[in-house]
Amino acid sequence: xxxxxxxxxxxxxxxxxxxxxxxxxxxxxxxxxxxxxxxxxxxxxxxxxxxxxxxxxxxxxxxxxxxxxxxxxxxxxxxxxxxxxxxxxxxxxxxxxxxxxxxxxxxxxxxxxxxxxxxxxxxxxxxxxxxxxxxxxxxxxxxxxxxxxxxxxxxxxxxxxxxxxxxxxxxxxxxxxxxxxxxxxxxxxxxxxxxxxxxxxxxxxxxxxxxxxxxxxxxxxxxxxxxxxxxxxxxxxxxxxxxxxxxxxxxxxxxxxxxxxxxxxxxxxxxxxxxxxxxxxxxxxxxxxxxxxxxxxxxxxxxxxxxxxxxxxxxxxxxxxxxxxxxxxxxxxxxxxxxxxxxxxxxxxxxxxxxxx
Amino acid sequence: xxxxxxxxxxxxxxxxxxxxxxxxxxxxxxxxxxxxxxxxxxxxxxxxxxxxxxxxxxxxxxxxxxxxxxxxxxxxxxxxxxxxxxxxxxxxxxxxxxxxxxxxxxxxxxxxxxxxxxxxxxxxxxxxxxxxxxxxxxxxxxxxxxxxxxxxxxxxxxxxxxxxxxxxxxxxxxxxxxxxxxxxxxxxxxxxxxxxxxxxxxxxxxxxxxxxxxxxxxxxxxxxxxxxxxxxxxxxxxxxxxxxxxxxxxxxxxxxxxxxxxxxxxxxxxxxxxxxxxxxxxxxxxxxxxxxxxxxxxxxxxxxxxxxxxxxxxxxxxxxxxxxxxxxxxxxxxxxxxxx
Numbered sequence: 001x002x003x004x005x006x007x008x009x010x011x012x013x014x015x016x017x018x019x020x021x022x023x024x025x026x027x028x029x030x031x032x033x034x035x036x037x038x039x040x041x042x043x044x045x046x047x048x049x050x051x052x053x054x055x056x057x058x059x060x061x062x063x064x065x066x067x068x069x070x071x072x073x074x075x076x077x078x079x080x081x082x083x084x085x086x087x088x089x090x091x092x093x094x095x096x097x098x099x100x101x102x103x104x105x106x107x108x109x110x111x112x113x114x115x116x117x118x119x120x121x122x123x124x125x126x127x128x129x130x131x132x133x134x135x136x137x138x139x140x141x142x143x144x145x146x147x148x149x150x151x152x153x154x155x156x157x158x159x160x161x162x163x164x165x166x167x168x169x170x171x172x173x174x175x176x177x178x179x180x181x182x183x184x185x186x187x188x189x190x191x192x193x194x195x196x197x198x199x200x201x202x203x204x205x206x207x208x209x210x211x212x213x214x215x216x217x218x219x220x221x222x223x224x225x226x227x228x229x230x231x232x233x234x235x236x237x238x239x240x241x242x243x244x245x246x247x248x249x250x251x252x253x254x255x256x257x258x259x260x261x262x263x264x265x266x267x268x269x270x271x272x273x274x275x276x277x278x279x280x281x282x283x284x285x286x287x288x289x290x291x292x293x294x295x296x297x298x299x300x301x302x303x304x305x306x307x308x309x310x311x312x313x314x315x316x317x318x319x320x321x322x323x324x325x326x327x328x329x330x331x332x333x334x335x336x337x338x339x340x341x342x343x344x345x346x347x348x349x350x351x352x353x354x355x356x357x
Numbered sequence: 358x359x360x361x362x363x364x365x366x367x368x369x370x371x372x373x374x375x376x377x378x379x380x381x382x383x384x385x386x387x388x389x390x391x392x393x394x395x396x397x398x399x400x401x402x403x404x405x406x407x408x409x410x411x412x413x414x415x416x417x418x419x420x421x422x423x424x425x426x427x428x429x430x431x432x433x434x435x436x437x438x439x440x441x442x443x444x445x446x447x448x449x450x451x452x453x454x455x456x457x458x459x460x461x462x463x464x465x466x467x468x469x470x471x472x473x474x475x476x477x478x479x480x481x482x483x484x485x486x487x488x489x490x491x492x493x494x495x496x497x498x499x500x501x502x503x504x505x506x507x508x509x510x511x512x513x514x515x516x517x518x519x520x521x522x523x524x525x526x527x528x529x530x531x532x533x534x535x536x537x538x539x540x541x542x543x544x545x546x547x548x549x550x551x552x553x554x555x556x557x558x559x560x561x562x563x564x565x566x567x568x569x570x571x572x573x574x575x576x577x578x579x580x581x582x583x584x585x586x587x588x589x590x591x592x593x594x595x596x597x598x599x600x601x602x603x604x605x606x607x608x609x610x611x612x613x614x615x616x617x618x619x620x621x622x623x624x625x626x627x628x629x630x631x632x633x634x635x636x637x638x639x640x641x642x643x644x645x646x647x648x649x650x651x652x653x654x655x656x657x658x659x660x661x662x663x664x665x666x667x668x669x670x671x672x673x674x675x676x677x678x679x680x681x682x683x684x685x686x687x688x689x690x691x692x693x694x695x696x697x
């Protein structure tokens with residue numbers, strides 16, 4: 001009985017292995033979780049690129065915010081002998097051992113989004129992600145140019161920074177970008193308070209900032225969700241959000257630009273300026289893998305291109321470290337176009353179902 | 358064949374089912390997921406990642422055999438991880454000290470919960486529910502944010518690998534990679550062995566089965582029912598402490614969300630392993646295979662790239678149902694046959 005059972009299974013195996021021998025490149029992707037709209041767009045971007053049509057087989061694993069899960073799934077990928085491992089790490093530390101195992105198994109590892117802090121840089125092949133400090137610098141530069149244009153002295157610009165989750169790569173970079181400008185131009189930085197990248201904490205932080213610093217006129221939020229909270233808190237006490245800071249309005253600056261609401265807020269003048277954080281890493285990673293497959297050289301660190309959005313037309317471009325960055329003037333058409341870019345597959349569906357509720 | 362089936366005790370029968378299902382499942386994994394599962398290291402990885410769960414499940418099987426339940430073990434694991442992490446990194450503690458802390462926490466929970474359940478006769482579910490909330494709450498009070506431990510001695514211990522001879526495999530370059538297990542696996546297997554001997558070969562072990570099977574008869578046989586229940590919970594608490602440390606040794610970090618749902622996984626493993634919630638039936642070897650079955654399912658789901666994490670949950674639910682149905686069908690058939 002048992003004998004016949006196992007022999008019949010073996011036949012199934014032979015049939016099964018045939019289609020797998022075709023030349024699909026197997027990519028194992030360990031995503032840290034699904035906590036935000038940005039993350040959802042990031043996952044969707046990877047899934048839409050690594051399809052069988054493009055010659056790939058993607059093994060996706062959601063680690064639910066736990067490094068232990070990520071390490072387990074990377075070990076799984078190693079045992080399955082995938083061709084490439086892509087990791088969006090949840091934390092920067094604690095990767096040495098498992099990356100060493102991947103290296104021993106001769107599987108290239110591509111890190112996306114957040115970085116890894118390892119003793120030996122050769123443990124991973126390359127990294128793709130955002131230059132968060134540049135995002136911050138661009139935003140601060142825009143603020144400097146805007147206030148100069150409106151004859152506001154830097155010392156009259158009273159800024160409060162609602163920070164992201166302390167220690168996250170995005171928080172560190174964006175905070176450093178602002179600090180650079182404070183040093184360079186002499187803005188008045190009133191306070192730095194944590195907002196944990198959420199609307200609720202953004203609201204609380206703004207509430208207490210308004211009570212503590214009556215002269216506050218610029219709020220630098222480190223993501224859109226915090227900005228939504230800050231706007232609500234301002235409106236709750238009757239303060240107007242806008243760019244006319246000489247006449248008592250409060251200027252909101254923000255980052256990400258993934259959600260439609262954020263861009264609409266820019267059009268309505270509630271958010272003065274948004275620094276884009278591009279979640280579409282899929283095509284970048286794909287082109288790196290294509291280069292590796294063709295034995296071409298790749299650079300260790302690749303930054304994705306990121307724009308800066310504003311509805312204000314007075315500033316057209318920014319000059320930072322000898323590079324010119326154009327400021328995109330947001331129009332309803334542009335917002336529509338951009339949203340279509342993100343409207344791929346299930347990402348749209350989740351958005352729609354949220355709206356329906 | 359029929360005679361053999363009849364001669365088997367309930368415990369052994371369920372154990373056989375568990376082992377057969379595990380072997381069939383692993384064969385299926387090899388067939389459908391291919392070469393990855395053929396490598397011994399895949400199996401060792403499952404052991405490495407689930408050593409803590411094996412220990413926690415041993416504790417749960419024990420209290421379930423005694424007819425009780427403990428849902429605080431996941432919380433204790435998180436508390437142990439966080440306390441040890443804080444002690445090692447913020448107070449310059451030693452590895453030995455951290456092991457003592459882990460054992461101390463487990464012992465304290467076991468003592469207190471055991472006293473309440475056995476001698477004050479409070480429902481075990483309620484007591485350990487409170488224990489779970491307390492442990493989770495305390496974890497956040499000890500330290501809020503998750504962090505990785507950097508204590509050198511500890512990291513060295515965490516990275517220690519025990520090479521399993523002759524089980525390695527060749528990588529794509531043709532280099533031989535040794536197969537290994539972590540220290541936690543050795544601890545877990547030791548715990549399994551000790552618990553097996555305790556339950557099978559000692560007077561105390563038989564007392565656990567007797568109390569779980571029928572408390573009244575046990576009392577009449579002269580078994581101290583309260584003391585037996587107390588000891589079961591005490592051991593379960595200590596095992597939660599040990600399991601917590603093994604978990605900590607595997608992840609190397611402290612976080613309030615650590616081991617969330619571990620108590621439920623431990624209960625599920627025990628049930629898959631043939632332990633009955635009603636008490637009196639169960640086997641530690643079955644529990645070991647229960648954990649292996651559960652984690653093999655998780656491994657298959659993630660290897661198949663079924664991206665949504667809830668797939669794991671759904672498969673485990675289906676598997677639990679399957680096991681319970683098999684258990685009750687087989688038991689019913691056996692009863693029928695014995696009558697004839």
